[in-house]
Amino acid sequence: MGNAETKGDFRKAVIDLTSKQSKIDDTAFWDQFWAAANATSAKDVFSMITAADVRSLRENSPNNLATLCSKAVEYLMKVRNNMVPAAEHKKTINCVRLLTRLIPFTFEDAEWRGYFWSPLPTSDSKIPMASSLLKALSDMLFCPNFTVTPLKQGNDALESLSILDSCEYIWQSGVGFTNKTTINAEHDSNRTEILKLLLTCFSELIYAPVSDENRMRWIQQFASADNRHVLPLFTSLLNVVCSYDPIGYGLPYNY
Template sequence: MKLFSEIMMTAALKFLSCVPVEATDDAFWDQFWADTATSIQDVFTLVPAAEIRAVREESPSNLATLCYKADEGDDENARPLAESLLLAIADLLFCPDFTVQSHRKSGPETAEDLHCIDSCEYIWEAGVGFAHSPPHSYIHDLNRTELLKLLLTCFSEAVYLPPTTEGNILNPWVQFFCSTENRHALPLFTSLLNIVCAYDPVGYGIPYNHLLFSDYREPLVEVAAQVLIATLDHDASTSLSPSVDGTTTSTAMDDTEPLGPENLFVNYLSRIHREEDFQFILKGLARLLNNPLLQTYLPNSTKKIQFHQELLVLFWKLCDFNKVGPRPGGGAA
């Protein structure tokens, strides 16, 4: 679908900010689109941001109807907006010069390159499956934090649903994001895990350093742990089966079909087996969980973290999904 005409488009937008228009008024809404050659660049040129803000502030219902009308005429085979949003967020989490350091010497990557870069080369932190530690950037960490918060918002469907006793109800947002449709699943899982386990709130141990300098890494670590838990809490292989007393129980050992596609995040966590990877994960989690127990001669001189619950749940997920585990004497079981 293309916009009808430049003049009519501008006039119609001004009309939208003043007069409520019924969604059933097809004659009005159809004037926005026709088979003309208006380009996207023309739209950005002819429609100032102030006009869009005016519609949003004065007639939000008109703006909502406009968005629905723009989408409902698309091809039936087109990707749903929710999936497009999740894929766009995943791309932005590995966008050079926005959330990761660019590898180019001559300049930043172009927008076209974003869809074909190898995100495994842009993992955020050294650790499991990645040996190179990229330079830390305050701006990159802020951008990552905001994008991960947006992901959590997308994953929060369960907050608005009534409690149920019917077992697992798959969250379609998490289900899609953890599937093979997300080409960044592996580097993102590795980035989130490494960011959490590599974090050291004490640093060099200088007393009261947390009062002198802002720690921009802690908010990223906390939201990374939350996103990681949200993705690992969605196990499509768990199905419903009748128990001995006739009630329905959930088990992952039945021969029934899984509830949805394989959760790649669960799969990657279950396949960790190298001794050095287990040492990195357990050392990092132990360091963070022991943080409140640190005693110093100077009161309140050491930074204290506040996301212990997320760390405990993450450790439980590791024990639950990974059956290899390190042996007491070293090596994997």
């Protein structure tokens, strides 16, 4: 009953968003989009806000779609700045899933493709939302207790992701990293959701015409010198792939 009510509340919020003026300053209203108690997978989130819903928002209530996207980015920036507290893990992942759902529909429309390259409406900074989002996602890929196992505990625990050396938190031993790593299914799942959102952001080039000089901007921003996590992430992915052991899986790769 509780799950049905929660899903109903989420759907009601989506319907309100497609038919009414957004409640820009109502934190509780926006929070319910990533706080749905019964959203335990991307499938759940995608089923509660359909493609038709997003397109309706884009065409009929563009201000509401813009606000939903910016509020989601703001939330991810906030939890990143607070080291993604344990109480916020589920909401953070659902927010990531929501953006994974929304962003492709901004790429469909030429007038919307530049939206994430404008500053956050509530910020005095001129930094594009896309840059802030990519930075937050990059930091969260190496966030202790969220996507990686912490090296220190208690009073010696890390206090800010801004001073974290992600080279010490590479996901798998191998090239450039010999420390023993532990397997944590929750960390793997959280990394996967964040990587899905990154791939979604990078997919603009699928939607933009070849003549569009900005079609690679998400990838260029992510891979720029401004992102200190590029090498640790590349090493992590390389080591994860190379450490794959197919024996026992029935796949013909062990001969």
